[in-house]
Amino acid sequence: MLLQQLVNGLMLGAIYMLVAVAFTIAIGVLNFLNFSLPGLFMLGGMLAFGMMKLGWPWFLAFAGALFVAALVSLIVERFAYRPMQGSDPEVPLVSSLGFLVLLENLMLIRYGSDQQPFPALMPDMNLRIGEVVIGIAQLVSLGISVALVAWLSWFLAATNAGRRIRTVAESRETALLMGIDIRSLVPALFVASALLAALGGILFAVNYQQVSPFMGEGIGFKGVAAMIVGGMGSIWGAVVGGLLIGLAEVLSISMLGADVVNITVYGLLLLILIVRPQGLMGRPATREKL
Amino acid sequence: MSGYLTGVLVVLAFNVIAAYAVYLPLAAGQLNLGIAGFMAIGAYTAAYLTNEMGWTILPAVVAGGAAAGLVGLVVGLPVLRTHGIYLAMATFALGQVISAIFLNLDVVGGAAGYPVTEYAPPAAVFGLAIGVVLFMLLLSSTRFALYLAAVKGDPTVADLLGISVRGIQAAAFTLGAIVAGVGGGLYAHHFSFIEAQHFSVLLSVFTVLYVLFGGTQTVWGPLVGAGFFTLVPELLRAGDQYRYAIFAFVLILFMAIRPQGLVTTAMLRLRRRAGSAA
Amino acid sequence: MSIAISVEGLSKSFAGVQAIRNLSFAVPKGGATALIGPNGAGKTTVFNMISGVYAADAGRIVVNGTDVTAMPSRRRIRTGIARSFQNIRLMPHLTVLENLLVGQHVRASSLLDLLTPFRLVPNHRWKREARAALEESGLGRYADETVSGLPYGVRKRIDLVRATLAGADVLMLDEPAAGLNPSETHALRDHLRALLGRGLTLLVVEHDMKFVDSICDNVVVLNFGEKIAEGPLSQVRRHPKVREAYIGVEEEA
Numbered sequence: 001m002l003l004q005q006l007v008n009g010l011m012l013g014a015i016y017m018l019v020a021v022a023f024t025i026a027i028g029v030l031n032f033l034n035f036s037l038p039g040l041f042m043l044g045g046m047l048a049f050g051m052m053k054l055g056w057p058w059f060l061a062f063a064g065a066l067f068v069a070a071l072v073s074l075i076v077e078r079f080a081y082r083p084m085q086g087s088d089p090e091v092p093l094v095s096s097l098g099f100l101v102l103l104e105n106l107m108l109i110r111y112g113s114d115q116q117p118f119p120a121l122m123p124d125m126n127l128r129i130g131e132v133v134i135g136i137a138q139l140v141s142l143g144i145s146v147a148l149v150a151w152l153s154w155f156l157a158a159t160n161a162g163r164r165i166r167t168v169a170e171s172r173e174t175a176l177l178m179g180i181d182i183r184s185l186v187p188a189l190f191v192a193s194a195l196l197a198a199l200g201g202i203l204f205a206v207n208y209q210q211v212s213p214f215m216g217e218g219i220g221f222k223g224v225a226a227m228i229v230g231g232m233g234s235i236w237g238a239v240v241g242g243l244l245i246g247l248a249e250v251l252s253i254s255m256l257g258a259d260v261v262n263i264t265v266y267g268l269l270l271l272i273l274i275v276r277p278q279g280l281m282g283r284p285a286t287r288e289k290l
Numbered sequence: 291m292s293g294y295l296t297g298v299l300v301v302l303a304f305n306v307i308a309a310y311a312v313y314l315p316l317a318a319g320q321l322n323l324g325i326a327g328f329m330a331i332g333a334y335t336a337a338y339l340t341n342e343m344g345w346t347i348l349p350a351v352v353a354g355g356a357a358a359g360l361v362g363l364v365v366g367l368p369v370l371r372t373h374g375i376y377l378a379m380a381t382f383a384l385g386q387v388i389s390a391i392f393l394n395l396d397v398v399g400g401a402a403g404y405p406v407t408e409y410a411p412p413a414a415v416f417g418l419a420i421g422v423v424l425f426m427l428l429l430s431s432t433r434f435a436l437y438l439a440a441v442k443g444d445p446t447v448a449d450l451l452g453i454s455v456r457g458i459q460a461a462a463f464t465l466g467a468i469v470a471g472v473g474g475g476l477y478a479h480h481f482s483f484i485e486a487q488h489f490s491v492l493l494s495v496f497t498v499l500y501v502l503f504g505g506t507q508t509v510w511g512p513l514v515g516a517g518f519f520t521l522v523p524e525l526l527r528a529g530d531q532y533r534y535a536i537f538a539f540v541l542i543l544f545m546a547i548r549p550q551g552l553v554t555t556a557m558l559r560l561r562r563r564a565g566s567a568a
Numbered sequence: 569m570s571i572a573i574s575v576e577g578l579s580k581s582f583a584g585v586q587a588i589r590n591l592s593f594a595v596p597k598g599g600a601t602a603l604i605g606p607n608g609a610g611k612t613t614v615f616n617m618i619s620g621v622y623a624a625d626a627g628r629i630v631v632n633g634t635d636v637t638a639m640p641s642r643r644r645i646r647t648g649i650a651r652s653f654q655n656i657r658l659m660p661h662l663t664v665l666e667n668l669l670v671g672q673h674v675r676a677s678s679l680l681d682l683l684t685p686f687r688l689v690p691n692h693r694w695k696r697e698a699r700a701a702l703e704e705s706g707l708g709r710y711a712d713e714t715v716s717g718l719p720y721g722v723r724k725r726i727d728l729v730r731a732t733l734a735g736a737d738v739l740m741l742d743e744p745a746a747g748l749n750p751s752e753t754h755a756l757r758d759h760l761r762a763l764l765g766r767g768l769t770l771l772v773v774e775h776d777m778k779f780v781d782s783i784c785d786n787v788v789v790l791n792f793g794e795k796i797a798e799g800p801l802s803q804v805r806r807h808p809k810v811r812e813a814y815i816g817v818e819e820e821a
Contacts, residue, residue, distance in 0.1 A: 093378075102542065433683075436662070440659055453642070
């Protein structure tokens with residue numbers, strides 16, 4: 001059943017991909033390793049769950065969860081990013097981790113620490129191709145993820161706003177010289193990365209039919225790994241990295257057992273960092289001028 | 291001393307040791323997000339030596355530190371070629387791999403955990419923590435400590451002044467790993483049981499939080515940070531389920547107001563000047 | 569007359585742009601040589617190549633008789649050459665004294681030196697030395713201040729003092745007078761003359777020609793990475809290529 005495992009790996013990889021793209025936007029443009037993103041991922045899944053439990057229809061619950069995640073991300077920008085300009089690079093990381101802990105514990109107070117079953121949206125709808133079974137829900141989420149990332153990549157390449165963002169990512173100084181208002185771009189980028197992360201959380205909940213206040217940690221960290229494997233700041237790198245990590249995880253579970261997942265996934269990350277620190281699709285850093 | 295108070299102080303002591311293990315490389319500008327992995331190496335090495343090889347605690351804990359230091363040096367050299375966020379992620383991955391390896395190592399109990407027979411009393415834990423603090427204070431008045439700051443502040447210029455930037459970084463990283471290993475070794479013998487799951491990313495990350503909260507500019511920062519992080523949640527225990535939420539909230543506000551951490555060089559200097567003026 | 573720095577056939581290009589082209593010049597021992605030229609002529613690049621920040625594409629650099637062309641940047645200071653920086657590269661969070669202590673590294677680099685808790689020793693000789701060097705340049709009162717809070721002119725001169733503490737006999741100073749007020753410039757001139765009196769060799773990049781005239785006995789003029797003239801300032805000034813290079817700049821401005 002290697003083929004089935006490959007399919008499962010790609011499905012999981014699509015979730016990592018969304019989180020990795022969210023991280024890569026924050027790192028590539030803002031130079032901010034935003035550890036509140038796993039929290040926003042969790043918020044997406046948990047709030048969608050909570051709102052559906054209140055009897056909301058699924059599309060309203062999803063929209064509501066995305067909206068709240070975007071709002072929280074603006075708060076993160078205000079308290080974890082904006083005051084830190086010019087301080088040591090580790091500091092915003094700490095504050096964003098603070099947000100992760102805060103969000104997790106708020107959800108824990110509201111919903112308890114246990115895993116909760118997420119209602120099946122499309123029960124028993126499976127696609128059978130020979131031996132391989134693919135859930136429709138999984139297929140839809142894969143489609144959404146890929147379409148979204150493709151759109152994002154087009155947006156960055158072809159629109160004026162995208163070009164401005166890429167200029168900021170290349171060099172803040174150039175962007176300033178060209179009269180680009182970086183400060184007005186920042187909140188938009190925070191909202192964009194929050195939406196991607198929260199959407200990842202919702203799709204995860206739909207696919208795996210479970211949510212918990214701590215669902216963001218493992219996946220968030222693997223999203224970071226995926227981003228680095230692919231190459232920080234590169235959207236397509238995040239795609240490749242996400243799928244690769246997803247495949248590595250599913251294949252190592254099925255071949256070697258669940259306990260070795262962290263050895264394969266993070267061993268891969270470590271290896272990449274030593275052999276090719278800029279990632280598979282990233283460019284090497286240049287030496288500074290005096 | 292009541293059992294409760296002793297318990298809290300023991301946790302504080304271990305947190306202080308861990309904080310200095312993170313502080314050393316951080317003072318040279320290297321964020322080690324895998325410190326829990328080095329604690330695990332120290333813990334499992336020392337526990338194996340007393341359990342299976344009949345060593346006494348002291349040499350076993352020293353050997354635990356040495357093992358962690360060795361891994362720090364061997365893995366650190368290639369890892370330290372990377373910078374900034376890459377280095378942080380490499381150490382993060384390293385910590386994950388180490389703890390996953392112990393999870394699968396059946397000689398030391400695997401996922402079921404590893405009971406430790408020899409027992410180290412609280413006094414030993416306090417002694418080690420005080421020893422680490424004194425060592426760090428002594429170290430902070432050497433050229434080595436100055437070079438840590440120089441390498442962090444401006445590696446290009448430090449290099450042109452003849453300082454071996456990689457040498458200093460590797461030394462700081464290895465020394466941090468040794469401190470973590472020694473702390474882990476004693477941890478195993480005080481709590482009489484270790485499991486790989488304890489040495490998780492979150493342990494690493496929380497330790498980094500203590501240090502950054504306390505501030506990396508002075509040698510006192512980690513001590514103050516570890517103290518705050520250990521004691522305040524204890525005081526908030528009344529709020530119970532709200533305590534970590536309140537705590538995270540306070541942390542976020544604090545870092546927004548004072549990103550350089552609680553204790554800064556300027557603050558200590560002001561103190562000194564006020565003292566000499568009086 | 570012996571030679572402190574000799575540069576032969578040096579070339580360097582960045583991303584296809586030739587920054588330095590076949591450059592040769594020599595800095596005689598015991599005097600002050602100025603490296604001048606319009607903005608972008610490649611003066612700081614030459615400094616960066618001599619100190620090892622950039623590797624040379626071609627050519628040879630010899631300092632005090634040692635070929636340093638392939639030597640790692642970290643070791644070059646041990647051949648007796650130290651430098652200051654155009655945009656002041658002090659460690660901002662450290663005090664002035666701490667910055668100077670770091671500058672002493674080459675003269676105190678054994679493992680024992682590294683691990684001696686000397687700051688617990690009152691009046692340790694390293695601290696005394698650093699303070700003395702500060703006093704000598706009239707900056708003694710700043711010793712315990714944090715660098716980031718100090719005025720530009722003071723930081724600029726501390727950068728110079730740090731370079732002198734490496735025990736080098738050749739100093740490369742990158743625009744030491746830039747941004748200084750007249751009295752600071754005057755103090756700097758005295759300081760540099762005192763260093764020359766002690767037998768040190770100076771290689772100075774500087775825009776202020778009056779300042780160059782008052783310190784340097786020899787001038788090398790660069791334009792577009794090439795040497796266009798060399799000699800005493802009074803002669804070099806009359807050189808047609810030099811006039812062209814400088815007038816060209818003035819017309820643009």
